Amino acid sequence: MEFDLDLDAFSDRPQFSSCIPDPGREIPRENEDRRMLTSPFLGLEPVENPNAYCLIKEKITQALRQLKELTDQHVLAQFWAPVKNGGRYVLTTSGQPFVLDPHTNGLHQYRMASLMYMFSVDGESDGMLGLPGRVFQQKLPEWTPNVQYYSIKEYPRLGHAQHYNVQGTLALPVFEPSGRSCVGVLELIMTSPKISYASEVDKVCKALEAVSLKSSEILDHTSMQIQICNDGRQTALTEILEILTVVCETHKLPLAQTWVPCMHRNVLAYGGGLKKSCTSFDGSCMEQVCISTTDAAFYIVDAPMWHFREACVEHHLQKGQGVAGRAFLSRNACFCRDITQFCKTDYPLVHYARMFKLTSCFAICLQSTHTGNDDYILEFFLPPSITDSYEQQTLLGFLLAIIKNHFQSLKVASGIILEEEGLVEMVQASTNKGLDSRLECIRIPR
Template identity: 35%
Template sequence: MDMFGQTQSVDSTDSDRSSCTTSRSVLSQDHIRKTLWNKIFLEKPTIPSSGESRYLTKLWVSRNEGPQEELYRAVNLVPHHRIIEEKIRIVLKLLSFREQHVLVQFWLAHVAGKHQLLTTSDQPFGVGVATEELCSYRRDSEQIVYLVDKDHAEEDISPPARVFRRGLPEWTSDLNNYKPKDFPQQDTAIRCNLHGYLSLPVFDSTTSLCIGVIELLMSSKITDFAFEVQQVHKALKPHLIIPHVILVILQTQSLTSPQVSDFTTPNAPNEQRLIELDIVHGILKSVCDSHNLPLAQTWAVSPSTSFVSHDNIIDKTCSSFSTKCIGKVCMSTASLPFYVRDLRVWPFREACKTQHLDKSRSFVGKALLARGTSYCKDVTALSVEDYPLVHNACMSGLTSCFTVFLHSVVDDDEYVLEFFQQLDSKDGRHVSDLVLSDLVQTLKQRVEDVSGFKLGDTSATEFIGSNIQNSVTTRANSLVFETDSSDIESLLAIDTNYEVEATLERSFINLSPPFTSNFSSLTKEVVRRFNLEGKRLRMKYRDEANDWILITCDRDLELAFEERKSLSVRCEVD
C-alpha cells in the first residue's frame, strides 16, 4: 500500500504496524498539504526567513475540514471542545523543535455518560516530517481511550492518563526506561524509532482544572527537555491569529502548562505568598543599594513537580526536566525574588533561572543545611560539579558571594539569600571598605523591620574554597567581606565581645557586637542611633594618661580595647 500518494485517502483500519520496521518513507513536500489522512489535512508550516527559528523544525499540523466546522462558523456557535481544539491547533503551529522526527498530539478529556474519558482521536496533532513511523504511531494512539474518573486510579496505565490525573508532567530520556506495564505503546514507539518522551498537563487558567494532555515523542534520546517545555508554555498564551468567531470566545479562556524550573504550582500564588515574596524583594533591594552590590537573588528547594522514568522506575523529580537532577534535592531561583542593580550581570541572572543547584554540594545549599551563612571568595574557582554556573559567573565578572538563611515564620518557608560583591573587585577592603559585619548587620536590621521572618545563625560563617568540602568556620563579626585565606588565622585569634558606651551631649547609647567589631560598623551605628546623617562625627576615648584620643581607624579602636572589655567614647559633631 502506498501511504503517501499525492491525494491518497488512508483509513486507520488499514494500518500496517510492521511498516515501522522499514526505512522511512517521506511524503513529497510539494503535495503534503493536499494529502487526506483520516479526513484530516496536514497544513504546511510557515518557516521564518530570519532568526534562530529558521534553523528549527516547525510542525505540519492537522486540520478538520468537514461540513460541521463550516456550520459552526455560519451559525456563530462553537462547542466548548471545538474551542479547545482550535486553541491547541494554534499552539502546535507555533512550536519549533530541534529535530524533524517528532510527533506532538493532544489528548482531550470529555464526559461520556457517567465516565470521563481521555482520547486523542479527532484531536489536533503535528509532525515534524511525515514518515511512516510517525503516522503509524499516530494511528495506534487513535485507537486508545483511557478512563480517568477519580475512582479509577487503577486505570493509570499510561503517561497521558497519569499526567491528567496528577496534573504533573512525566518524561524520560529514553522510552526503554519504562516497564512495559507503565507504557503500553512502548514496543510500537521503539519500532517507530521514538525514544525521547514528554507529557505535559494543560490547564484552564480560569478554573485551574486540567482539560487535557500534550504528548511529545521524538527519535533523540534527549537528556534535557527544558527547551521543549518552554516552547509549549509560551505558545499556550492567547494569540490573535485565529478566526474571528472563535477569537471572541478564546479571549476569555487562557490555557497554561507547567514551566521549566517553576517554583510555583499551576495555580496562582495566594495573597499571603505574594506579600511574602514582595517583602523578600524589599530586603534584597535595600541591602544591594546600601552596600553597592550588583546582584542579589533568592534560592529555595525546588519541589517535586514532575515524574521521570529512569532505570525502569517512575519517580518524582524537580521541574528542571534534566537528567542531571534525577535523584537529587535541587535548589532553584526561578519565580523567586531577585534584584539586579548592575545590568551587566543580567545574563548571569537569566542563566540562574534555568539552572538547578544540588543542595548537598553547592555553597548555596551549605547555608540552607546549616541554617546559617556561607561565603565564597571566588565562585569561578569552584568545579562545575559543585557550581554549574561557574562559566556564567566568569563571563559576567562575578566572583565573591555571601549567602544567608532566611525563614518565613508564617508559612514555614525556607530561603537562601545570595549576594554578590561588586564587579572587578580584587580586594574588597580597598575597593569599598565593605566588611561582612556591615552586611550582616544591615540584613538583621532589614529583617527586624518587617514581620514574619527570621534570619539564620550569623554568629559563624562557613568559608568555601576551591574545594567545597574543605572549608573554614569563623566569626562573621570580625571578617572582612573580601579576605585572603592567610588572614583568617589571625582573625580567629581576635575576641569582637567588646561593649561600647557612646555619649553625645546628655544622651548615651550602648553598643555590642557586631557593631563594635571595627571602626566602620561602629561609626555607622552611632550615626544611625543618634540620627546624625549628613554630619561629621568624631569619636574620642580617654587613655591611661587621662588624655582624649581620637579614633580614626580600626587600629585606633584595637588599641582602645587592648586593656579593657568595655569602652566609653565621647561623640562630637560639626
C-alpha cells in the first residue's frame, strides 16, 4: 500500500491552522465543510521547549515511515500534539506528522476536517475531550470497531466520520523513553470496521521503540496461562464450563464466558491498553480491581460471536464496568436488559455489543470449594429475540436453577443462598448519566 507522507510538517517553525467547533452547535453538513476548513485559527504555540517539540515531530515522522504497511485496510495515521493556545493547553493535529492512503479521498477529507479540531487537555475547560483528549489525559489507549457507535459528545467529529465513512479507529498515547511524560496521541483511522487491534498495536509499539519513544502494549495471550496455575482452579473451571455448555445448549444462548480477577502485572483498562500500575510485581493483582476472560471456560453457539469473544480477550474490565464488572463489584448477580445503552466508560465493549446485536446480559460471581476465595464471574448473553421482560426473568430463573444444581462445589461469592428465589441487581443506563439499579427477586423453578 502506498502512503503520502507530510514532510512539510517538520519545518523548524511549527505551522497551525485550526478552529474549535462550538460544542453547542451542530457539526457542519457537507455544504458547510469547505467554508469551515478555510477559516484559520492562529495563536497556537508549541508546548515548552521548541527544540524538543521539533525533535518529537522528527521521531514521529520516522515512526510513521515504518507504518506504511501497517494494514491492508485504507488507513490515515495522524499525530495529535499538545500546544499552548493563549492560556490553555490543547491537542491539535494541525502541522503534525501524518501518513495517508493516497487512493482514499474520504480519508483525505477527514484529515482536513480533523485539522479544524482542538481538544482541551488542561482540565480547565468545559469543552469536549474527544477521543484524542481522553487518551492523552488518561494515558491509556482507546479503540472501537466503528467510531459511528460513539455519541457526538464522546466523539465531536461524528458528523464528519459519518459523511466520510470513517469506521475502525485506534488511539494510542505516545510517551518519552522514561514513560513518565505523554508527548501526544497517535490515531489510526480506517474506512472499514475493525475487531482486533493486537497486531496494529504491536507494530506501532515497535515503530515507536525504534525512535526511542514508547506506547502501551496489547496484552499477550501467553500471559493468561497464569489463570490456570493449579489443579484446584482447573477443576473449578471444568465445572464452570459444564454449566456454560448446559445453559447455552438448552436455552440457545449465543455466548457465555468466564471472567476471573486479573493476575498479570499489566492489565487492559478503559477501552483497551495497559495500565501497569494496577498490579503488583509479585504477580498478584492489587485489590483485584480488574477482571479478564479465561480461555478455559467459555461456550459459543452462534458463529459470529467468535469475533465478539476476540474483542473480549483484548479487554480487561474494572470493577463496576459492564454487567460482569457489576457482578464482580457486588459479588452477586446482575442483569441488564440492554447493554447497548451503556456509554463506553461504563462498558468498554459496548461498541462491539452494538455491532453484534447483543442486548440482554446476565452475570453472577461465584466461588468454588476447590479454590477457596477465588472469584469466577460467569457472563451469559441472552438470545436477542427474547425481549419480553417476563420471558427474560423466566430465563434468568432457569439459569439460576442450573447454577444451583452445581452448588455442591460452587456458591455465590457474597454468601447469598439460592433457594426458591435469587436476588439479582437490575441495572440500566440512566437518562442523566451513569447507571440506575435496583434489587429484584427472581423465582427459581424446581
